[in-house]
Amino acid sequence: MAEDLLDAALLEFAAHGFEGTSTRQIARRAGWHQPQINYHFESKEALWQAAVDKLxxxxxxxxxxxxxxxxxxxxxxxxxxxxxxVAFSARRPELFRIMSLESTADSERLDWIAERHIRPRFEIIRDAWERLRATGVGATIDGVTAYQLIVGFGSFPFANSPAVRRLTSLDMSNPAAVSGHADALIALLLPEHRDLPGASARRNEPGSTDRIA
Amino acid sequence: MAEDLLDAALLEFAAHGFEGTSTRQIARRAGWHQPQINYHFESKEALWQAAVDKLxxxxxxxxxxxxxxxxxxxxxxxxxxxxxxVAFSARRPELFRIMSLESTADSERLDWIAERHIRPRFEIIRDAWERLRATGVGATIDGVTAYQLIVGFGSFPFANSPAVRRLTSLDMSNPAAVSGHADALIALLLPEHRDLPGASARRNEPGSTDRIA
DNA sequence: GTCTATAATTAGATAGAC
DNA sequence: GTCTATCTAATTATAGAC
Structure with a gap:
């Protein structure tokens, strides 16, 4: 099944980068034989694009x-x-990992992913933030900075969960850790929001580890 | 000069990951011949460690x-x-890139970098933040979250500057962008701090692009 | 210490039997 | 479509002349 191969490709590309991943590793993880990749996809590059499209x-x-x-x-x-x-970043840390891997150096892959996938989402978030700020709500940061805060801080502990585990023994895949991190980000961006009706009810549920001090 | 080779190694490892970087690329960038690397360093792994130590x-x-x-x-x-x-992250985006690359999957390199370099700095920052919070100052987040905010958000636009440039035409190497990003991070973590004497004088200097809306 | 040549391994991609 | 075998090129590392 092609879905399995694309998932295997995402895990490998996210862990080792495009150049650092071999099509043999991907095939092995998915239970395929390596030449099947070139039968079903034009090239390693085309496989990468298909996997990123799925993500x-x-x-x-x-x-x-x-x-x-x-x-x-x-x-x-x-x-x-x-x-x-934040929940998606925890479930699919490959998103942030691949974006980071491809955002650090000029390349054709960066051109492709920036225009096809990142720019539309970036513009929606930036514009929504600036409309929100125009109503007097939210932290005093501009739309570009808000985007960087959401993506950078919102994904960071999940993309780096093996490092977090080593430093803190926190398990970032724990649902309480996920919602706690989302709450922390919301509190930074929308300080007024915790006072709104129904805004942060989940924070006080039993069993949720409250990361807000 | 070995310093030149280590700088070349940092740039290549940060851009393509450990497995994705060839020692030939590094040698070429530094003006060395590839076998010289194995004469001066025990292996590609030892070169990586020496480069990370320098960073x-x-x-x-x-x-x-x-x-x-x-x-x-x-x-x-x-x-x-x-x-x-933040200024260091802008000057040396390799720091965050390499940390991220090695923090995403369990490996001996992650063990090595986490214990030797990341843990001591993480504990200093986390503990300092919690002492600060005990005095009633600072955003209501715990020390682990403060660390993730500083490292994740503080480094993000510099580690991903090629992507930022594509999406916004902002040049994150611009000194005004660097100090503006630091000011934004300080405003999030220390909301009271802008009122302290001398805290944010630089923000109002002529020529500085104020990212605070 | 530096450099050319090369050994041993692995990469992406293809040929061709089935 | 699948699988074995293999091609060409690139990889890390080493041998040995200078």
Whole structure:
């Protein structure tokens, strides 16, 4: 099944980079034989593109409905978007890893991923943030900085979970750690939001580790 | 000169990962012949360790004096530490790139870098933050989260500067962008700090692009 | 210490039997 | 479509002349 191979490719590319990953490793992980990759995909590069397309399609499906309706509660939609993005980063740390790997040096892969996948999401988030700020809500940072905070800080502990585990014995795949991190990010971006009705009810549920001191 | 080779190694390892970097690329960048690397270093792995040691020595030299004196102005020392770390991340984006590359999968290199370099710095920052919070100052986040905010958000736009450039035409190597990003991070962590004497004088200097909206 | 040549291994991709 | 065998090129590392 091609889905299995794409998932294996995402894990390997995210862990070792494009050049550092061999198609044999990917095939072995998925239970394929290496030449099957070149039968089903034009090249290693085409396999990478197909895997990245799948990853961003998964992300899109978790946030598609957020900014489609009327902007009656933009702050609430923003907070919900952050919760979903943080949860997705925990489930799919490959997203941030591959974005980071490809964002550090000029390359054709960066051109491709920036224009095809990152730019549309970046512009939606930046513009939504600036509309929100225009209503007087939110931390006093601009849209570009808010995007960097959401993506950089929101994904960081999940993309680096093996390092986090070594330094703290925290398990970032724990659902309480995931929602706690989302709450911390929301508190930084939307300091007023914890006072809004129903905003942070989940923070006080039993069993949730409250990362807010 | 061995310094030149280690700098070349850092750039290549940071851009392509350990497995994705060939010793020939490194040698070519530094003007060496490939077999010289194996004469001066035991292996590709030993070269990587020497390069990472050099990188963290540079970081240590920029922050060595910060927490040594009496903790009379812990918030001020914290803000100054953030400014220096952000400036270092801009000058040496290889630090964050290599940390991220090695923090995503279990490996002997992660064991080595986590214990030798990351843990000591993590514990200093986490503990300093919790002492600061005990005085009632600072955002309501715990020490682990503060560390993730400083490292993740503080380094993100510099480690990903080629992507930032594509999306925004911002040049993150611009000194105003560097100090603006440090100010944004300080404002998130230490909301009270902008009111302290001399805290953010540089933000209002002519020519500085104020990223605070 | 430096350099050319090369050994031993592995990479992406293809040929061709089935 | 699958699988074995293999091609060409690139990899890390070493041998040995200078």
């Amino acid at each position: 961003f399609a998964e992300l899109a499906s978790t946030t598609a409905d957020l900014f489609s309706g009327p902007p009656s509660d933009l702050a609430g939609a923003f907070a919900e978007g952050i919760r979903r993005f | 963290f020595a540079e970081l240590a030299s920029t922050t060595a004096d910060l927490f040594s004196g009496p903790p009379s102005d812990l918030a001020g020392a914290f803000a100054e530490g953030i400014r220096r770390f």
